[in-house]
Ligand code: FES
């Protein structure tokens with residue numbers, strides 16, 4: 079019998095499968111083939127994994143474009159509209175390009191960490207229609223059909239600890255991390271778990287998070303973080319071990335002014351030369367009346383503004399006047 083109780087495969091079947099397998103360029107083959115010019119490095123910077131990948135020009139994916147003519151695309155490319163944390167991004171992707179690669183290299187969204195790049199560690203986990211998936215392994219070309227992609231950047235609702243999603247807050251205050259490489263993936267898998275099971279046992283947590291690996295071995299605190307977050311999400315008052323007092327989240331939230339307004343991601347026409355240029359730019363943009371928050375990186379900038387004072391056209395003008403026009 080073959081797999082799943084099917085009939086045993088014939089010698090001819092095996093031959094044709096072998097031939098097909100030989101003719102197929104696997105993801106690993108692709109990466110190894112690209113290895114002559116592609117180097118991947120995960121670097122721990124303040125608890126955040128930053129991956130850099132140098133790709134030879136011939137292997138670079140087409141950069142983000144909203145005007146690409148579908149009929150002119152080669153068969154190896156697709157134009158897709160990715161909905162990430164509620165923002166739609168139209169982008170032309172290589173059929174072999176992972177969601178993680180698209181988010182980081184094309185969209186400048188460093189919202190998930192890259193660990194193994196082989197679907198083994200879960201560090202890169204994001205949600206697709208509520209399911210936790212490894213963004214290093216899901217192909218962007220398959221995600222342009224209305225799927226909702228959620229990353230850790232889409233969880234918080236306001237500034238400070240009070241503005242964090244309960245799961246983020248629990249990981250932070252319970253110390254459910256050490257180096258932090260795995261944390262975003264654990265948080266996203268926990269979001270999926272608690273949506274399906276609001277009161278999991280430790281055994282169920284271990285099962286649900288079995289695709290996430292913590293090389294620092296902080297599992298005990300990770301499980302405690304999940305239990306604490308689950309309790310808070312069930313409406314129970316929680317006490318954090320890391321703090322000497324009970325955290326009254328509702329009171330904190332009431333005291334913390336929550337930034338309101340309209341928020342939009344913009345791509346720089348010309349990326350900044352280095353990330354170090356971003357903070358001075360953000361500080362200058364924040365000085366404009368009506369701008370309530372600025373974040374981003376060398377490729378993109380997210381501006382939040384008060385709609386009573388500004389609109390998108392005025393924000394674009396502010397960015398142009400700062401010397402960094404956006405698309
Ligand atoms: S980086 Fe995606 S599973 Fe490890």
Ligand code: FES
Nearest residue numbers: 256257292293294
């Ligand atoms: S905190 Fe370091 S890998 Fe999990």
